[in-house]
Amino acid sequence: MASREVTFAIYTRKVISRKANMDVNQFFAAGINYKKTDASIRGQFAVNPEQYALVLCKAAQAGIRELFVLSTCNRTEIYGLAPDAETLMALLCSQTTGSIEDFTELAYVKRGMEAIEHFFNVGAGLDSQILGDYEIVGxxxxAIKFSKEYGFIGAFLERLYNTVLQSSKAIKGETELSSGTVSVSFAAIQFLKQQLTQPANKKIVLLGTGKIGRNTCKNLVDYLGCRRITLINRTDEKAAALAGELGLQYALYSDLEQQVTEADVVVVATHAEGPVFSKQLLENSGSKILIDLSIPNNIDPAAGLLPHITLVNVDGLSKINDETLQKRLEEVPHAKAIITTHIGEFVEWCGMRRHVPALKAARQKLMELQQCGLFLATHPHIADSDVDKHSEMVQKVINNMALRMRRQQLPGCSYIEAINDFFTVRVN
Known part of the structure; x- marks a missing residue:
């Protein structure tokens, strides 16, 4: 009996040791953000859906099993389980206009718990260009939905993602971190308030009806009372749909130049790889305010040099003086405390998850003991062929084993106790 227990314990210890720290230690985050790069540099590493899909295809060829890319106006980051961060960075930069050399020079790389904490901070808006930015959650x-469609969100990233969302939701509900100007789309509204005395009377063209464009449009209506808004999108039907929803006008994409020429304010929130209209288009136009919410820049930066043009991009909007900033800064310690709690929950889950292979191995071994003479002698009422009762006994033992491993963190003792439980457990 003693020999059987020792052999069983050694076997299961080997199984668990191979998995013990695999996920956390192989989790990396690498990226660039607004802290070291301006919008023009970030634009070189922005990733659109087509590029994202190619990154994932290459990841499959490289044997990467869990991965996602987060590309926003503030940052481009790649997260994943990989042998090293260099593998992830090479995958990302294989599809960007910026080089791997430049990315490596500018990038931050985080591993294990540092990478996990970074993702929680990003999800809470603590790492955003505008503190508390709530748009980052969407x-x-x-990003996760796209990666999941390609099969790159496994158990580790799924749990991490869900825990980050829970943490972010708690922070939004329990703190004032997201009060005031907490998104680029809302900062654009603040900018127009500063520049115009009667913004509701101005003709506004909004190009791009995706998430940010939609939010900006609703803010123009809700906070500035603007109704003279013309929506334009590369897919005309999408512009028409949003215009119908909000009671606004829309124009065909083919009429973009004429609409821009006639507008007082132009807001661009598209995902084009470069400027959608140039400085030349604006040289002979009247005075205009141009707001570029895109990364890379979708309005030619040279247009801002024209004397009758006021141009601002996401970096400029982030510098707008917000009277609620100090209040939000005071909420940071509370937000970090909430994050710490949720990180603890995730780490606990990781601790239990790494025991799963050992629990499965224990279950398999216990199922094999159905033919053990000692077991049959101690449980004569259970026939060799009574698989259901035997499985029920095994499940009870495995449940107790998992509970002890969680509480005591003594896997070797748990394995031996599982054997003892198996020979003493009773079922109805």
Missing amino acids: QIKQ
Whole structure:
């Protein structure tokens, strides 16, 4: 009996040791953000859906099993389980206009718990260009959904993502971190308030009806009372749909130049790889305010040099003086405390998850003991062929084993106790 227990314990210890720290230690986050790069540099590493799909295809060829890319106006980051961060960075930069050399020079790389904490901070808006930016949650959801469609969100990233969302939701509900100007789309509204005395009377063209464009449009209506808004999108039907929803006008994409020429304010929130209209288009136009919410820049930066043009991009909007900033800064310690709690929950889950292979191995071994003479002698009422009762006994033992491993963190003792339980457990 003693020999059987020792052999069983050694076997299961080997199984668990191979898995013990695999997930956390192989989790990396690498990226660039607004802290070291301006919008023009970030634009070189922005990733659109087509590029994202190619990154994932290459990841499959490289044997990467869990991965996602977060590309916003503030940052481009790649997260994943990989042998090293260099593998992830090479995958990302294989599809960007910026080089791997430049990315490596500018990038931050985080591993293990540091990478996990970073993702929680990003999800809470603590790492955003505008503190408390609530739009980041929607962007994370889109990034995860895209990666999941390609089969790159496994148990580890699924649990991490869900825990980050829970943490972010708690922070939004329990703190004032997201009060005031907490998104680029809302900062655009603040900018127009500063520049115009009667913004509701101005003719506004909004190009791009995706998430940010939609939010900006609703803010123009809700906070500035603007109704003279013309929506334009590369897909005309999408512009028409949003215009119908909000009671606004829309124009065909083919009429973009004429609409821009006639507008007082132009807001661009598209995902084009470069400027959608040039400085030349604006040289002979009247005075205009141009707001570029895109990364890379979708309005030619040279247009801002024209004397009758006021141009601002996401970096400029982030510098707008917000009277609620100090209040939001005071909420940071509370937000970090909430994050710490949720990180603890995730780490606990990781601790239990790494025991799963050992629990499965224990279950398999216990099922094999159905033919053990000692077991049959101690449980004569259970026939060799009574698989259901035997399985019920095994499940009870495995449940107790998992509970002890969680409480005591003594796997070797748990394995031996599982054997003892198996020979003493009773079922109805």
